[in-house]
Amino acid sequence: MINPTNLTSIKICIVEDDTLILKSLQQVLNKADGFSVIGAFVSAEIALEKLKTYEPDVLLLDIDLPGISGIEAIPKLKRIQPELNIVILTVHEESELVFSALRKGAVGYLVKGSNSKYLLQGIREVFEGGSPMSPSIARQVIKSFTPNTETNLSERELEVLQKLSNGTNNKQIAEDLFVSTNTIKAHIKNIYRKLHVNSRAEAVSKAMKKGWI
Amino acid sequence: MINPTNLTSIKICIVEDDTLILKSLQQVLNKADGFSVIGAFVSAEIALEKLKTYEPDVLLLDIDLPGISGIEAIPKLKRIQPELNIVILTVHEESELVFSALRKGAVGYLVKGSNSKYLLQGIREVFEGGSPMSPSIARQVIKSFTPNTETNLSERELEVLQKLSNGTNNKQIAEDLFVSTNTIKAHIKNIYRKLHVNSRAEAVSKAMKKGWI
């Protein structure tokens, strides 16, 4: 079932608890030219134990695994093989799962069940330094870059908020904007009211999370 | 040179100042099945003026344009046609350009000169709700999600920093961590020293930018 390593092939390991899917993936990949499944594991625990003896180029990782989940497994796998290219292969398209996988260091995110041509192309892309994502995932990722422009803060308030994030104190902000410190205090109070916070640090944190500054 | 609008085709506008490239793109796209170039402009100014009469599905946008640059043009174009799908088509792969384009609202980023098959596939992908990116761009984008784990801050200091970002004051942090406020003050002083800052707001801002919290 497991192909002998081929020097010209991309060496792949798969972690997938559904043995039907696992076998089907192995079949598809081994049949294709230039791909070689050198390891197949049904849990993250087994993968973590065996990984160092395989040293694959690419590891396909399911998210729903018994015991250690795919997401949790990412950093553990990377500790064993730091440069490992991990591609998530799952049915889940929820933002939170996608982003937590990417934050942990996955380099690709493919949705299961898309046709095998895409899978092969994706793996080749990873091997060549790319980051394959299913279209809707890619759109989510791209969308996360556009700052939320919906804010009830005024221009001036955003300007002050920006200065707060630089650690500038009221007196200095007042000088920079050519107004009195009392005015700055007023602006800050209004910012606090609008953001429902009561300190500079929290205001800055909230505004940064929203992408306003 | 410009194809009559075909109901089943993806309607495309191109903004590109190099007329050779522009013509070649038109040729490639019009020759392909399912694509129709309905507008071709050599500057952002012209595109902005004419856009509303065309209403394309996808707009291919060069970055290096005389006058208004491609990056600057994005928000202006979107004000005219808010749901417009803008795909950057350029030779530049520098992070800063990529990310500023994405922040402004581009939904795809393709590198010029890759073969026309990729271009056609990319445009189709955009039309179907995806976000095509050239492989190296995709990798850059994905990489931007992995927080910089290189920090000289201790575990405890990160814990305190996290609380600072919630607007928690020293007294409350001390209670939360079951230590004295003096200890918290000491931690905060150490955080300031390590981050070269001297206020909570600036510490939070710096740590968030680095992805530590």
Add this chain to the structure above:
DNA sequence: TTAAAAATCACCCAAATGGGTAGTTCCTTT
């Protein structure tokens, strides 16, 4: 094993912050 870093605690003091109240002017939207 020896030094460095982390984590803990204490005291002092000037400066900054946060919260409250109150008022004017200008501009936009109804």
Add this chain to the structure above:
DNA sequence: AAAGGAACTACCCATTTGGGTGATTTTTAA
């Protein structure tokens, strides 16, 4: 024409913060 928001200013006061100095204990790394 009226109402409300934005931008500006002022004063008061309790609390918090930031900076300085100094110390002990534990953990980690050289």
